[in-house]
Amino acid sequence: MDRSxxxxxxxxxxxxxxxxxxxxxxxxxxxxxRSAGLADVGDASVYGTLRRLYAAGALTSYMVPSxxxxxxxxxxxxxxxxxxxxxxxxxxxxxxxTLDALLxxxxxxxx
Amino acid sequence: xxxxxxxxxxxxxxxxxxxxLADLDAEEREHLLSDTEASLLEAAEDDVELPLExxxxxxERFARELRAAAGLPEAPPEAKRPGxxxxxxxxxxxxxARGVARELAPVWWVARAFVALTVAAQLFGDDWSxxxxxxxxxxxxxxxxxxxxxxxxxSVALGRRERAASARWxxxxxxxxxxxxxxxxxxxxxxxxxxxxxxxxxxAPVEPGLLFDGRRIDNVYPYDRAGRLxxxxxxxxxxGTPLDVRPGEGRPRRVVxxxxxxxxxxxxxxxxxxxxxxxxRRPRAGALSDPPxxxxxxxxxxxxx
Numbered sequence: 001m002d003r004s005x006x007x008x009x010x011x012x013x014x015x016x017x018x019x020x021x022x023x024x025x026x027x028x029x030x031x032x033x034r035s036a037g038l039a040d041v042g043d044a045s046v047y048g049t050l051r052r053l054y055a056a057g058a059l060t061s062y063m064v065p066s067x068x069x070x071x072x073x074x075x076x077x078x079x080x081x082x083x084x085x086x087x088x089x090x091x092x093x094x095x096x097x098t099l100d101a102l103l104x105x106x107x108x109x110x111x
Numbered sequence: 112x113x114x115x116x117x118x119x120x121x122x123x124x125x126x127x128x129x130x131x132l133a134d135l136d137a138e139e140r141e142h143l144l145s146d147t148e149a150s151l152l153e154a155a156e157d158d159v160e161l162p163l164e165x166x167x168x169x170x171e172r173f174a175r176e177l178r179a180a181a182g183l184p185e186a187p188p189e190a191k192r193p194g195x196x197x198x199x200x201x202x203x204x205x206x207x208a209r210g211v212a213r214e215l216a217p218v219w220w221v222a223r224a225f226v227a228l229t230v231a232a233q234l235f236g237d238d239w240s241x242x243x244x245x246x247x248x249x250x251x252x253x254x255x256x257x258x259x260x261x262x263x264x265x266s267v268a269l270g271r272r273e274r275a276a277s278a279r280w281x282x283x284x285x286x287x288x289x290x291x292x293x294x295x296x297x298x299x300x301x302x303x304x305x306x307x308x309x310x311x312x313x314x315a316p317v318e319p320g321l322l323f324d325g326r327r328i329d330n331v332y333p334y335d336r337a338g339r340l341x342x343x344x345x346x347x348x349x350x351g352t353p354l355d356v357r358p359g360e361g362r363p364r365r366v367v368x369x370x371x372x373x374x375x376x377x378x379x380x381x382x383x384x385x386x387x388x389x390x391x392r393r394p395r396a397g398a399l400s401d402p403p404x405x406x407x408x409x410x411x412x413x414x415x416x
Contacts, residue, residue: 048183051146070145
């Protein structure tokens with residue numbers, strides 16, 4: 001199965017998850033996602049997602065000047081974001097349990 | 112990859128992406144791009160020998176992915192390959208220039224008030240000021256200054272409202288006034304050429320002596336009210352400069368001196384000597400064979416010294 005298809009539905013949760021521990025700017029978020037194993041996550045998808053979550057009120061943002069280049073926009077969680085992340089966790093647990101069960105059945109059938 | 116090259120690459124790439132987000136509102140677009148820029152710069156330094164286009168894919172796809180992830184509508188079909196004007200309008204230099212233009216707008220508000228007043232005054236038959244050919248004459252008067260102040264106040268108030276609303280008529284007004292500005296500039300240029308003092312060098316150096324309407328004058332014969340020819344009349348121009356006519360080559364003449372012994376060259380008529388002598392040739396010579404008629408208008412009184 002195409003991993004990018006899977007990612008599409010779950011990127012919000014992944015971005016919220018890596019922002020929940022520490023505030024981060026765009027490239028930070030990307031790095032954290034990749035080092036967590038989502039190697040094929042696209043730059044544009046992450047920046048677009050950050051903007052959408054920010055516009056929806058799940059993230060706040062503030063600018064921090066940088067020595068090396070343009071100021072960085074840091075993102076941090078809001079209460080709404082935390083609630084959304086908690087909800088996503090629950091939904092994912094249920095979904096993955098269901099899918100695990102389904103796929104496990106399939107695998108048994110196949111063998 | 113040196114950082115200068117990385118910077119240039121990132122900027123080019125961003126410009127291409129920006130052009131494909133041209134239909135979004137400015138805040139939305141710049142937010143998306145500012146994250147992207149900061150991150151791309153850093154990524155370019157961290158990373159790779161790979162050109163951005165290879166690592167990130169073509170800018171069109173990047174822009175599409177940004178829009179999709181941000182939950183924004185797809186670019187309208189014509190924006191997939193935006194027209195030259197749209198792309199130019201979204202270019203960062205053009206945006207920077209617009210920023211500068213916005214800051215300078217108040218200067219234009221004042222200038223257009225001046226232009227509008229000038230044009231209006233000219234349409235109502237006002238003349239151009241003689242002393243200051245850039246001004247229409249009413250501006251030399253208190254009324255003119257009041258009108259100008261009023262026009263500036265009105266224009267500034269209008270300008271502030273233009274900023275707030277994005278109506279179409281200010282564009283029409285500004286365009287009209289820009290054309291009017293061109294007209295005023297041309298009129299002013301023409302005026303200052305005509306009215307201002309100018310020096311024209313025509314090949315030969317200016318010859319000394321007196322000119323009347325461009326014609327060379329050899330002598331001046333003053334007559335008084337009674338029609339009597341006057342002798343040794345000293346002439347000055349309006350600045351007090353004596354109208355000196357220096358003796359020319361080969362025309363010996365009588366030279367007058369004052370009590371200090373200073374020689375005077377602004378006395379008229381000039382009396383020439385007979386050739387080879389020091390005797391005035393025709394002491395009674397005048398411009399007219401008969402004296403002019405007596406003047407009957409009462410004289411202007413000048414106090415005696």
